[in-house]
Amino acid sequence: MIYSSHSLTRFSAQAFHCLAVVGLFSFASTSSAQTLFGFDSDGSAQQRQMEAEFDALIDRDEMDRWLKDFSSEPHHVGSPKSKENAEAIAQLLRSWNYDVEIAEYEILFPEPLTRELELVAPNRFTASLTEDPVEGDASTSNTDGLLPPYNAFSIGGEVEAELVFVNYGTPADYELLERYGVSVAGKIAISKYGGSWRGIKPKLAAEMGAVGTLIYSDPADDGYGRGDVYPDGPFKNDSGVQRGSVMDMPTYPGDVLTPGVGATGDVTRLSRFDAPTITQIPVLPISYRDALPLLEAMGGAVVPEAWRGGLPITYHMGPGPARVRLKLEFDWKMVTAYNVIARMEGTELPEQWIIRGNHHDGWNHGAADPLSGIVAMLAEAKAVSHLAQSGYPPARTIIYAAWDAEEPGLIGSTEWAEHHAEELQEHAVAYLNTDGNGRGFVNVGGSHVLERFFNEIMEDVKDPQTGVTVQERRRANLRINGSSEKIRNEAKNRSNLRISPLGSGSDYTPFLQHLGIASANMSFGGHSSGGSYHTMYDTYEHYTKWIDPGLVYGQTLAQFAGRATLRLANAPRLPFDFQGFTDNVAGYIEEIEALADGMREKTATDNQNIRDGVFGIILDPTKSFGPPIPKPPVPHFNFAPLKNALARLTDSADAYQRLAMSGAPASAHQNYLLYTSERELIREEGLAGRPWYKHHIYAPGFYTGYGVKTIPGVREAIEQRQYDQVAGQIEIAADVLTNLTLRLDELAER
Amino acid sequence: MIYSSHSLTRFSAQAFHCLAVVGLFSFASTSSAQTLFGFDSDGSAQQRQMEAEFDALIDRDEMDRWLKDFSSEPHHVGSPKSKENAEAIAQLLRSWNYDVEIAEYEILFPEPLTRELELVAPNRFTASLTEDPVEGDASTSNTDGLLPPYNAFSIGGEVEAELVFVNYGTPADYELLERYGVSVAGKIAISKYGGSWRGIKPKLAAEMGAVGTLIYSDPADDGYGRGDVYPDGPFKNDSGVQRGSVMDMPTYPGDVLTPGVGATGDVTRLSRFDAPTITQIPVLPISYRDALPLLEAMGGAVVPEAWRGGLPITYHMGPGPARVRLKLEFDWKMVTAYNVIARMEGTELPEQWIIRGNHHDGWNHGAADPLSGIVAMLAEAKAVSHLAQSGYPPARTIIYAAWDAEEPGLIGSTEWAEHHAEELQEHAVAYLNTDGNGRGFVNVGGSHVLERFFNEIMEDVKDPQTGVTVQERRRANLRINGSSEKIRNEAKNRSNLRISPLGSGSDYTPFLQHLGIASANMSFGGHSSGGSYHTMYDTYEHYTKWIDPGLVYGQTLAQFAGRATLRLANAPRLPFDFQGFTDNVAGYIEEIEALADGMREKTATDNQNIRDGVFGIILDPTKSFGPPIPKPPVPHFNFAPLKNALARLTDSADAYQRLAMSGAPASAHQNYLLYTSERELIREEGLAGRPWYKHHIYAPGFYTGYGVKTIPGVREAIEQRQYDQVAGQIEIAADVLTNLTLRLDELAER
Secondary structure, eight states: OOOOOHHHHHHHHHHHHHHHHHSOOOOOOOOTTSOOTTSOHHHHHHHHHHHHHHHHHOOHHHHHHHHHHHTSSOOOTTSHHHHHHHHHHHHHHHHTTOEEEEEEEEEEEOOEEEEEEEEEESSOEEOOOOOOOOTTOGGGGOOTTOOOSOEETOOOEEEEEEEEEOTTOOHHHHHHHHHTTOOOTTSEEEEESOSSOTTHHHHHHHHTTOSEEEEEOOHHHHSTTTSOBTTTSSBOOTTOOOOEEOSOTTTOOSOTTOTTSOOOTTSOOOOGGGOTTSOSSOEEEEOHHHHHHHHHTOOBSBOOGGGOOSSSSOOBOBSOSOEEEEEEEEOOEEEEEEEEEEEEOOSSEEEEEEEEEEEOOOSSSOIIIIIHHHHHHHHHHHHHHHHHHTTOOOSEEEEEEEESOOTTTSHHHHHHHHHTHHHHHHHEEEEEEEOOOOSEEEEEEEOGGGHHHHHHHHTTSBOTTTSSBHHHHHHHHHHHHOSSHHHHHHHHHOSSOOOBOOOSSSTHHIIIIITOOOEEEEEEEESOOOSOTTSTTOSHHHIIIIIOGGGHHHHHHHHHHHHHHHHHHHOSSOOOOHHHHHHHHHHHHHHHHHHHHHHHHHHHHHHHHHHTTHHHHHSOTTSOOOOOOOOOOOOOOOOHHHHHHHHHHHHHHHHHHHHHHTTOOOOHHHHHHHHGGGGGGBOTTOBTTBTTOOBSSEEEOTTTTTSEEESHHHHHHHHTTOHHHHHHHHHHHHHHHHHHHHHHHHHTTO | OOOOOHHHHHHHHHHHHHHHHHSOOOOOOOOTTSOOTTSOHHHHHHHHHHHHHHHHHOOHHHHHHHHHHHTSSOOOTTSHHHHHHHHHHHHHHHHTTOEEEEEEEEEEEOOEEEEEEEEEESSOEEOOOOOOOOTTOGGGGOOTTOOOSOEETOOOEEEEEEEEEOTTOOHHHHHHHHHTTOOOTTSEEEEESOSSOTTHHHHHHHHTTOSEEEEEOOHHHHSTTTSOBTTTSSBOOTTOOOOEEOSOTTTOOSOTTOTTSOOOTTSOOOOGGGOTTSOSSOEEEEOHHHHHHHHHTOOBSBOOGGGOOSSSSOOBOBSOSOEEEEEEEEOOEEEEEEEEEEEEOOSSEEEEEEEEEEEOOOSSSOIIIIIHHHHHHHHHHHHHHHHHHTTOOOSEEEEEEEESOOTTTSHHHHHHHHHTHHHHHHHEEEEEEEOOOOSEEEEEEEOGGGHHHHHHHHTTSBOTTTSSBHHHHHHHHHHHHOSSHHHHHHHHHOSSOOOBOOOSSSTHHIIIIITOOOEEEEEEEESOOOSOTTSTTOSHHHIIIIIOGGGHHHHHHHHHHHHHHHHHHHOSSOOOOHHHHHHHHHHHHHHHHHHHHHHHHHHHHHHHHHHTTHHHHHSOTTSOOOOOOOOOOOOOOOOHHHHHHHHHHHHHHHHHHHHHHTTOOOOHHHHHHHHGGGGGGBOTTOBTTBTTOOBSSEEEOTTTTTSEEESHHHHHHHHTTOHHHHHHHHHHHHHHHHHHHHHHHHHTTO
């Protein structure tokens, strides 16, 4: 089926018309016949010619061989296979004429020595804590060196206590528990995976006084409730367990002992007992098979409807009578992380670096996560090298990085970024990340100065399943499935599709949020969901049967990411678009105002209903569910400084855009001013309470984990009801926008 | 906990102020200090004095004894116990000096002779089709004469075919099935209970070509997913089956052989083979225990997320490979339905009748449904009789009716209403219904001319759990849990709470929708949900443990419904309020316009997306899910005739209200004109395609069953996309409003 692009083409023409007449409206999509932003017409043609050659160099069979080889054994950081893969990757890159080093860091990486979980009352049950091999997937029987299910950076210890069911263990869940008069203090919280990043669950449970946390995958969210389970289908079977780090990544990622500095052999380290990102209480992930007897033995109130899962039981909140004993011991050993760093010097602007990374360590065989991304990156690197040798050397320096130790907490990339902070802030144009890949729609998250840039790429890459461009396919999906009318309408009418702001969850975090380097993350997905994530079932067999058979989308990812690398490496004027940035920031400010208004209205209504006794009289007196507690009213905030700063920035962005579109050439210094403009969005002080995070537009949520918070200082002060902080945070956010404004004025020579 | 009513009292005062000044705004709540609408000040005081005496006469212990006696054995129509209960009720009413007759009707009532359900492929399983006795509930072992689980008015037959899972079996579900390329033609549809009235499921399945239907209660909707199951809790255990009628009640209720006429011994009857309300295909209800092996054996596409239930499996759509054999045979016998009709002649206006009914037949022991309502009605009837003998005889005639054969299709009430249609249309002031009762919030549905009347009662009856008025408690619940902001705001700010429009589901239907008699249905609920409905677990034990221990709300229902009976019987001017009616009708017109606008916009967007190929390119080509089929665009409709008619009616309602509030006495003829005003809302022709339903403001939905459709001619023409019918239906609806306008002008002597 071919998508009719008539209406879009017409729209683009209109948009250009507007640009000509009004001089402002430049959200114009460029079709492949059009000039690429940052290139002149000839340069665009030459770039596209090179890209066509590039596409032809991507070899799916070779990618498949790499995938099979690298995933033949478990390869977590510290394992022999991880080192072996790093060396193999280095060898490949060397063979393609890259200047390769393996950057080593000495990091803390605990593996479990003891994992015991027992129901001790009202009946007894011992959790198996193991995953079953399945027929038809030989990898699941090849488990030498496989890490058992555990949460890295859980503290060790032995606790015995009654269970309390906390749903997803989010702040809202604890607020509701309080209305039921149920506390986790002195108890073990049992939480479903989902609703927030896993590390938030033990963090909040500990804040609420719990002595331990269990996390299980409920089959409604991640199991038979989603679809057929492995090996009959891709979804999580009853023995599957999601491993994963629970370090307090929203405080800082990377080695827990060396915040802010590279974990080279000689740096001063924290004592592990002082490391703030290790959990306060023991935490263990379990399968739904192991969770069932525990949940079945619970009493207390029936949980609210929204909390119920897919097990064939009535879910109760506790506390107890189910009582469990949890014992965890870890080896707390130091291991070496091996980052492969491969450099190809730029011929014209060697001091300007494009960094392109993907981690290589997995929790297990790691076929999807991360090798499906690594093999696309390697195919890209090989093709880039081939092009360089056949007359298309990159103008700027390209650095390919295969990170180790991403899984335990973005450690390899963070240590390298911290280690080389100064030179990176000087030289890094952008960081381009990939990780696991799937089948379906293109997903791009990143700095909004790159929104236009990525839309040009989306328009030039074809979706392998339908033959339309990946932009058209994504646009179509948003037109139908966009979660709001605004999104559905924009998908139809806005020439550039929005890219998502980045929270955390992969290796872009140190570059973007610590160093202020414009970053992006690219992947495909939506038609390949499954339950193999961080289980022993993330195998070559699973991946090639259920996720991306034939690595068709692996090839597309290589084409997509390769264009990003090559265009950034070659664009005479770096394609940073500040109008896209200001438009998105305007939306975030609107969101935050709406958030405050909604909270103000809700709080006022709730408080009035509490005052009027309305909550009290509707409750069932036979049940232990009480009215909510009144909250301080939400004041009105002065957003004017932020909006005034944005207005000035918008004006300057328009002025710069006129310059950029005029065809004026960009000097090396202008390019420098362009790519270091993202540094204006960070402040040395960082965010309140977490100085490692320095970016004031994008951060992972302190209580959501991976989930992004845009303009985080302001947004989180409001969300966390720290009203006296809001005005100061608005000033800070306004300041960073003003700094960017000055930078743009310098660029536009205003 | 005592609800502070300050804000409400203040509001009432303001409302009265508005009335005085503006002369229009009369949605004024009357507190118990205020004059009752329809009474003068002295009359109100006397009425309230009588009601205080009435309240003291309600004896919960006696209600409990009746409940226990009447529910001691299964008592469906045609059973010995049903006749015995009818006679016992008649005897009680006679002993209280009512003029009692047992009105007998000869009706078709099929009981099953054969019920066989077998999975024949890909493996074998024979469904038990039985419910298990449980410990602690002796009634569940006392099953002599218990009807087994079945759907009355299913046709018999034997079919063998593959299963197709159809979710709730609604029109929207079949639309989605079509996108999956799955048809039920020649298959057996397996449907969850819920989403529509059960009789709609085989009706639609047959329209789509299915050869049989199974209906099961999914545990997510009605089982362990809701809460602890019987006997540990009130919810449906794995053997429980919801019985129930599947006759095509939206076409006509009552005896299937005698539409429109009373099923007395001598009337002409249809042949059963010509009866249009018997299903076209066999249908059988089953438990989730019996459903599990069938669903587990199904293949085909995984069902959409919204269709998934609470069984520990992945739900598939089929068709097959699960193949079942279903065999049903029925006895198709004639039985006698015994309606108990007890009359107390009015002393002043004996030709004006207040009819108060509750059915007495159950599907089984029937403690909740219907006996919890019957015992409240009997307590009321006894107290009314006592009051009559102690100096408070009713001014108008009161008729208590205990209906038989409600369960198979409102048969007892319908036959009596059809039999006495002419005199009822002449004499009946109102029909007041109750049925099963529970614990929690008051629910009133009914003709909106009674909205103000019922609000006055809600303000005078205290909630037994909290001590606030039942209006305050309902208002509080709507303030917190109202499903829209409009509802939550109105609960706070509108002096009268809205009553719900009536669809179907109990014995008010023939009175309201066939005869045009103002009707209402009253109950309490919200804190007593459970899964006993139409199962063998609807026992005295279950009811008094889980639903209304001590019959506390039974007493409140008697107080509530008794006031309704007594106030209607005694009001010098019948308390019909047409301003409440016009306000609600205005809301329905707005709803229908919004419905058309929403459908128009959705259809246009979908059609454009289909034309643009957008649906096509987002689909996963490895899955069999196609784009939707374009629908004819939704035209704009001319609602002006309806709105003009409403504007005139509103004007006349205001004029009548001024007269009524002036204290002018009402003659017998004026009262006659008042209560027969509801007849202006019916037309002899009835609704399109279902002439039995004559009311043009309220009807059960043709494709929803119990669910109400207001202004049904217009609404269903739009919903069913019969656009060429809409203008005509708007004219008809405008005509009935105009007829009511003329009636009000006659009343107001304009």
